[in-house]
Amino acid sequence: MGEMASGLAHELNQPLAAIANYSHGCLRRIRSGTGTVDDLTRAIEQVCNQADRAAEIIRSLRGFVNKADSPHQPQDIRDIVHEAILIVGPEARTHEVEINLKFMPDMPRFMGNAIQIEQVILNLIRNAVEAMSNMPPVLRRIDLRTSIEGNMAVVEVRDFGPGLPHETLARIFDPFFTTKMTGMGMGLPICRSIVEAHGGTLSAFHNEKGCGLTVRFTLRRAMEETLHE
């Protein structure tokens, strides 16, 4: 959270400093009577742009900010995965990525917020799709598996892309770190904070066999739910 806050402070500082500079520059010109309407308009447009930039940063944090709101309830991971596939499926098809689902039979329910866990799954699938954009279409495949480990429900999203250099893999959960041209670097940090708020963990590692990356998260089982659905 502290790391998150410091990353956020840095990121918001840039547009804020720019807004302050443009505004003070405008005031000084207006007071000394040296600013033309054209110049001042241009500067105020920049103020608006920078305010938009700040707003975009705040928007990207919405999932993070909302996470404490709703109470956790017993949830079925299958329903949530299917919901997520409904949303991301068309995208995956466009990129010619095949998604294989392997649910453990009689999977117990977990405690949590369905919308937030759906966000996590969406994010992981989208990352996996993007990771394979340079692979030949026949190799583009995502395996999504669920399993049980002690008191935890486990979800694994495995891609068959090129993987990541070690130094990059070490940083993918850092706020504002991104390998994408247009990324904000907020996806995985938000996912991690959601999972941790659910009492679970989120980790990433290279596949033992073959290429690609597995991102795995755990969720606390709903203990009163010992029967299948």
Added chain:
Amino acid sequence: MNDPKVMKERQTVFVVDDDEAARESLRWLLESVGHHVNCPASAREFLESYDGSEPGCLVLDVRMPGMSGLELQNHLIERGWCLPVIVVTGHGDVPMAVRAMKAGAIDFLQKPYNDQTLLDRIQQALELCSQRRQNRSELALIRANHDHLTQREREVAERVVAGKANKVIAIELGLSPKTIEVYCANVMFKMQAHSLSELVQMWMRLHVEAGELS
């Protein structure tokens, strides 16, 4: 004196920041008080365009991809450029501030900063730059004058500066006091010194030249 337009020589405020909005907004603010501003997008771009002759100051973001602000500061020192550096950062990072100051920054500001504070610091930096340049040219003149002294004149001058009486110097060098007086007059003329204390000061400046920038 606080109006930069009153300065004799045009000075440039260099703003080095990889964030376009940050540097262009700073340009807009600085130009509102009449500064001449140049905004390279990276430390490398600055080094490619700057030759050390243009007076001014440097406003530097320490957190930049590629060559960092700190590395750029080291380049300035290596090249013996006397451009004062103000370091700005969005990151409240004490070790970073310490390193920047050790590398010769005259100030360290944290974003968000007060605009008047920044403008005041820039004004101070520009005045410091003028002083440093004036010091340098005075020193260059002293050194050039000193180079024109003959071996004998230097021997006499060193003893005069050390506070020795003409008679003592005459004995030490095996010359007559009258001759020493002539040498003294030559030294004063060539060094453009109007008094003995002025000559002593010049001598001291030649000897502390190494610490000139501190």
